[in-house]
Amino acid sequence: MRILALCKRQYTRHDLLDDRYGRLRELPLALTRLGHEVRGLCLSYRRQTEGVTLDSDPDNPGAQVQWHSLNAGPLFLPGLARFIRSASAHAREFQPDIVWSASDSFYGVIGGRVAHAVGALHVFDLYDNFESFAAASLPVVRSAYRSAARKADGVVCVSEALRTKVVADCHRTGPLLVLPNGVDTTRFRPRDRDACRRRLSLPTDAPLVGITGAISRSRDIDTVLQALSTLMEERQEVHLVLAGPRDRGLSLPHGPRIHDLGVRPHDEAPELIGALDIAIVGNLDSEFGRYCFPQKAYETVASNVAMVASDVGAMHELLEPCPQAHFRPRDVDDLLRALRAQLDNPCRLPPETAPDWDDLGTRLESFLRELPRAMV
Numbered sequence: 298m299r300i301l302a303l304c305k306r307q308y309t310r311h312d313l314l315d316d317r318y319g320r321l322r323e324l325p326l327a328l329t330r331l332g333h334e335v336r337g338l339c340l341s342y343r344r345q346t347e348g349v350t351l352d353s354d355p356d357n358p359g360a361q362v363q364w365h366s367l368n369a370g371p372l373f374l375p376g377l378a379r380f381i382r383s384a385s386a387h388a389r390e391f392q393p394d395i396v397w398s399a400s401d402s403f404y405g406v407i408g409g410r411v412a413h414a415v416g417a418l419h420v421f422d423l424y425d426n427f428e429s430f431a432a433a434s435l436p437v438v439r440s441a442y443r444s445a446a447r448k449a450d451g452v453v454c455v456s457e458a459l460r461t462k463v464v465a466d467c468h469r470t471g472p473l474l475v476l477p478n479g480v481d482t483t484r485f486r487p488r489d490r491d492a493c494r495r496r497l498s499l500p501t502d503a504p505l506v507g508i509t510g511a512i513s514r515s516r517d518i519d520t521v522l523q524a525l526s527t528l529m530e531e532r533q534e535v536h537l538v539l540a541g542p543r544d545r546g547l548s549l550p551h552g553p554r555i556h557d558l559g560v561r562p563h564d565e566a567p568e569l570i571g572a573l574d575i576a577i578v579g580n581l582d583s584e585f586g587r588y589c590f591p592q593k594a595y596e597t598v599a600s601n602v603a604m605v606a607s608d609v610g611a612m613h614e615l616l617e618p619c620p621q622a623h624f625r626p627r628d629v630d631d632l633l634r635a636l637r638a639q640l641d642n643p644c645r646l647p648p649e650t651a652p653d654w655d656d657l658g659t660r661l662e663s664f665l666r667e668l669p670r671a672m673v
Contacts (some may be wrong), residue, residue, distance in 0.1 A: 349365055
């Protein structure tokens, strides 16, 4: 199959091309490893070098995605119009069998129109509840998103909860696949904990509890910090590790047992997780939290590190074998209970619980092949 991927370049605080990160990069690349031809067009909301980037698999150089990057510029709407013109031109020249759109409401709408213009199928990938994004607060955007999700030839949802919402709110009746996020198991794997700590200049003789992703109020950070403050008063041996982007104006604790590593390169993420005794995956019971699938959760599982996670959305099902690891959002006492339990008698999911991107690519390929009129 020939597949044209349309998306934004920066998402979940990462850059698709610079960081070689996440779902929007990994699923197209996995499809090329299965023998399909994939071309990508991405819109950068920051000033970046425009042009072509060949993203290849080091272990399989023949598998590569040709990404074309455009800058949106200082005014979003003219930049979006330029993206639409470029997407239409690529579609006419490339003649894809499928247009795969992702990353927010705008791209689903664009993908549907571009696909229709060249007689291709449109597959809309929802890696989050796009209705929780700021743009969808505009009624016209919300309406256009729901229409795109209803009319697409195929829809892919990151969680079962999101699938249910799309069926109910968008009146979706066509083909629909639940496809969670995956993990690069060559990078995220069980590691020597002390070696990870030495590399990051962390203590090797103390229990480390950490947050290694977005440090944000949307991730229930106020509850997490309150619980950790009490835990560290109770247990003088426990240290806290903070690493990742944080909300502006957020006040973080300081002290000799608190290791704030700031924003670290994406390449260090496996060592950051591998250094921990417990990783905290927080989320609020919100329009975002109920329908997302935290990437950090599978990275932690694949690293064979214990976690505690908000009992919201997909995390409820994922951690069903380890109920002690759940905590109720905004409940400091319940988070304390979970932290104590995981420190005293950690429950870990088997690393193989986390699917790798090739597993998910194979599932996505099967879904694409089964779509009406799909060319094989």
